[in-house]
Amino acid sequence: MGDDGVPRCSWGAGSPEYRAYHDEEWGMPAADDRRLFEKLCLEGFQSGLSWLTILRKREAFRRAFAGFDPAAVARYGPRDVERLLGDASIVRHRGKIEAAIENARRYLELVQAEGSLAAFVWRFEPERATRPARLTRDVLLELAQTPESRALAGELRRRGWRFVGPTTAYAFMQSVGIVNDHLDGCAARERCAAARAAFEPPAGEKRPGSSAPRT
Numbered sequence: 001m002g003d004d005g006v007p008r009c010s011w012g013a014g015s016p017e018y019r020a021y022h023d024e025e026w027g028m029p030a031a032d033d034r035r036l037f038e039k040l041c042l043e044g045f046q047s048g049l050s051w052l053t054i055l056r057k058r059e060a061f062r063r064a065f066a067g068f069d070p071a072a073v074a075r076y077g078p079r080d081v082e083r084l085l086g087d088a089s090i091v092r093h094r095g096k097i098e099a100a101i102e103n104a105r106r107y108l109e110l111v112q113a114e115g116s117l118a119a120f121v122w123r124f125e126p127e128r129a130t131r132p133a134r135l136t137r138d139v140l141l142e143l144a145q146t147p148e149s150r151a152l153a154g155e156l157r158r159r160g161w162r163f164v165g166p167t168t169a170y171a172f173m174q175s176v177g178i179v180n181d182h183l184d185g186c187a188a189r190e191r192c193a194a195a196r197a198a199f200e201p202p203a204g205e206k207r208p209g210s211s212a213p214r215t
Contacts, residue, residue: 009186010137017055027192029177029199031118036176037107038068041100043172044163045091053091060089065100073104099162106160115202122201124152125178135184143181145170 002013012022030036042061046054054061064087066072084090084097107117114120126148132139149170156164174181177196182189 006187007185008188009183012186012188015052017052021055023188026175027177027180027182027188029192029196029201031122031199031202033111033117034068034070036117036121037070037104038062039172039175040161040164041065041068041103043168043175044099044103045093045096046171047096047163047165047168049091057090060087064090070104070107073101074108076101076104096163103161103164106156110159118202121152121172121176122178124148124173125201131179135181135189137183140181140183143170149173 001007002019006023008019008022012018012026030039038061042054042058045061062068064084081094081097081101085092085094110117110120126146132143145166150166152173153164153166153169156169170179173179177192177199180189180192180196182192
C-alpha cells in the first residue's frame, strides 16, 4: 500500500520514476510500432543493469536514437556508433549500441514481411488458459521466461535481431501488455485488464515470407 493509499506491486512503490512507469505504462497494451521498437531496444540496453537506470536515461536515449525512428536509426554508421560511445547520457556499450542499429535494419525487413512489428509480436500472446490463475510474487519470480517468450526471442534471432534473449523478450511482453503481470491486489492490474479487454490486437497483412509461429 503506497503512501497515497493505492495498492501496487512492491517495485512500483519505490522511486517516483518507478511509480509513474508502474501506474501509467507497464502492462498497458501497446500497438504503436515505434513504441514497440523503443521498448525492445531499451530492454536490450537494460540487460545486466537496473531498469531504473534505463528509465532515468530514457529521454537521453530518445535524443540519441532519433526518437527510435527505425528508418533513421537504420541509417546510422560507424561515425554514429563512435558518437554514441562518447555520449555519457546513455549506456555506452558498443555491443548494445550496434545491436540497436542492426535491429532497426532488421525491423524494416520484418515490417516488409509481416505488415508491422505490432502484428508480429502480438501473435505470441499466450492463451489465457496457460496463465497462472493467481499471480503472486512467488509465482511471478518463476516467470522470468516462458514458452512464448522463448518462441518470440528465437524468431527474432532467426531474423537477425540481437540482444533479444527469452528473458529480455518476456520483460518486453510484460511492459507492452502482451501479458498482464501486475500482482493480484495491485490497482493497476484491473486497469490493464480493462484496457486489454477493449484492445484489438493488430492482425497485420500476411505477406510472402512470413513464417512466425502462432502460439
